[in-house]
Amino acid sequence: MSRSFADRVAGHDAVAQALATFAVRACEKLRARGLVASGLWVFAHSDTFRPELPQHNATRSVVLPKATSDTTLVLGTVRQLLRGLLRDGIGYKKAGVALLDLAKPHDLQADLFAPAVVGNDALMATLDQINRKFGRGMAGLGASSWQDKPAWGMRQHMLSPNYTTSVHELPRARC
Template sequence: MANQTAKHVKILNGVCVWDRAPHQTTEDLLGRLPTVEIWGIGPKLTKRLRGLGIWTAKDLRDADEVRIRDKFSIVQMRTVLELRGIPCIPMEEEHEIKNQLIFSRSFSDPITDRIGMEQVMGIYAQQASARLHRHQKQAKILTAWAMTSHYNQNQDHQPSVTIKLPGPTADPVVLTRAAKQILPHILVGVKYARAGVVVMDLQPMAMQETFEPFVSPHEAKNIGALVQQIRSEHGTKAIGLGQAGLKQGPAWEMRREMMSPRYTTHWRELLIVKAA
């Protein structure tokens, strides 16, 4: 929230301290932010919230927290309290992934065809594969989804598919093929503003031996580990499978010209101070 304000509103010379921002500014921003943009709230939960008349972050903040807990869970109740400025979700510098991984972004330009969505699904599935290999995990289930803009009332389409994988896997080829099963559900001409891939039911690699007939030939050749090694040595865009292998960034990628410097998380962007 503070990051968006710093980019679009001139406060403190481009740095926003949320607690010091004008009240009207924070209210306007909360009123413009759809609930699907809030951490921990996906498209399915967004549909249920809309049924209760909750469309924006401001609506959720002002909702009855007890009702939200009863209708959903204690996690959503904590989100309501966090939006009110009451800390109840502890920050973690590094944590082990639990039972699912989500890869999702809004598009800078809407995607209106299956070729563009194929590239999206390929990139997200291979990002999931890389993350699974990094944490020595495998997934049993994959869900792929897409959705139109919250503001586009004339085109409301939110297709999704859930695929039970042949066996626990982190193979990029298997995950990419599974994610692309959403493509027949994509309507050509509809402006999709966001999409995502979720891998679920995770377990440690080699927790149980897989019978040889069920082992993917790609996994047998360790393609996933090889792709991850090349990316770690030569950059994330050095290699990819299918449409995800295009080195030039796709047109739908989020624009980052106004991205704040990562002074505390990126070595190459550390702030350099020189004493006169």
């Protein structure tokens, strides 16, 4: 998952929160499809359309020790990849997280002494169940922060109506 920010974000904490939020959502989608990931890629880009500003495009990837769909393990890896990735004085305009080498857990090559997949499946199932019942983001992990309007949020004031997916947004005709 990746998003362009509404404004340039210079704070390392804000970029880290954005990446954590993207990782949480990517893991939710992974579990919904019954998949696990064996690799992770993170990136942050400055505003290339403003060449007069300092530029920095950063990217890092890693192969995970074991395949997982556990958000806590993915967030720990994102935090490790962020160490030294961002530079001071740079306004980042876009950041993202990608889960790599996706597979069904039963298709993975097993190890003789350890399982092919790691993670706390019960915790993740409970978290997903709470969010399905009460709405996305009702329960989560602190790394992604729970702000209504985070510094890294998108601009959505020109968002198109959802005529095809939401009955409440259908235009009303009056005579």
